Amino acid sequence: MEYIKSTKNEKVKLWKKLLSKKFRDQTGTYLIEGEHLILEALKTNEVVEIMIQEDKTISNAWSLNHEKISVFTISEEISQHISDTKSPQGIFAVCKKRNTKVDFTKHARFLLMDGVQDPGNIGTIIRTADAAGVDVVILGEGSGDVYNPKVIRSAQGSHFHLTIESGNLSNWVNQIKQNEVPLYGTALEKAVDFQSITPAKSFALVVGNEGSGVSREILEKTDQNLYIPIYGQSESLNVSIATGILLYHLRKSI
Structure with missing residues (x-):
């Protein structure tokens, strides 16, 4: 040594x-x-x-x-x-760096990040996705680096358990839709209460930038956009908290 x-x-x-x-x-x-x-x-x-x-x-x-x-x-x-x-x-x-590949014959649950930049949020989202049984996490252009030390610490080892990809989010969205995976966006306009969605074996969820949310280009490609009701006086939820709520609902009782 x-x-x-x-x-x-x-x-x-x-x-x-x-x-x-x-x-x-x-x-x-x-x-x-x-x-x-x-x-x-x-x-x-x-x-x-x-x-x-x-x-x-x-x-x-x-x-x-x-x-x-x-x-x-x-x-x-x-x-x-x-x-x-x-x-x-x-x-x-x-x-x-991890050498992983998306396999639509095996992978059923997808989480996509559109411009999520805060390392702590990215790491917490990856850890939450791991806990919720997500198979693939995809970071779109404009999102932070999955290998940033703060991301690694926040993920607490979950990046070793998942298939993690990055790149042009529109291309990934097109692949997901071609494979007939239900695609959900997160937004306030033209959206439904997430609790109205019936969980399914396969789904893809897109969460967005901490300030501006999911881009309009991506929202126009989703099958349905979801919102989480706010019962108190807070204007919004942290993106990692919102992601956890939605993921656990979408895969509930599966």
């Missing part, structure tokens, strides 16, 4: 660069932090390197007998340097 002390080490410089989306895209890798996330990552074949602060211990649940995983001991200074948090956990891993 190689020990690295200095932040000037070339390896450390590369790990630090993984806090940048541009470098994540260039290398096809990303950084995760914390024992829980790394345990989830080790269930896949996506872990490339593991870095453990010299005064930290790992649980017996870890399986590090993988020939393709390099393990490094690092100083506390390096932990502070490569973490994007004020109080690093001292345990990190470099992972390959």
Whole structure:
């Protein structure tokens, strides 16, 4: 196990660069932090390197007998340097970006994000989708990066459980409609109370930008748009909360 002390080490410089989306895209890798996330990552074949602060211990649940995983001991200074948090956990891993594919013969429940930008919201939505049994999450252009460290932390490992795709949302919507999956948008105009919808085995739900909602272009392609009644004085619900309410209703009793 190689020990690295200095932040000037070339390896450390590369790990630090993984806090940048541009470098994540260039290398096809990303950084995760914390024992829980790394345990989830080790269930896949996506872990490339593991870095453990010299005064930290790992649980017996870890399986590090993988020939393709390099393990490094690092100083506390390096932990502070490569973490994007004020109080690093001292345990990190470099992972390959996920190589997943949508299969309409197997995948039945879809969640699409149209311009959702806040990393905390994106991560919470992914975690909620995982809990609700969604098969595929799709981030449209204008949405945040699924491999942003804040997204990874908020998702709490759920990005290892789902098929996650990104790209032009209109193209994905067209594919969903071609495969006769009921498509629901979220809006206030020309919409019905979500409780009037009968749950089905297969569905797709589109949720939108925190400020402007789902784009008109996408809303015009949906089979039905839904709204959640507000009974108090709040003007709206947080997008991640609204997503949870709708997902659990759409798959209720299935």
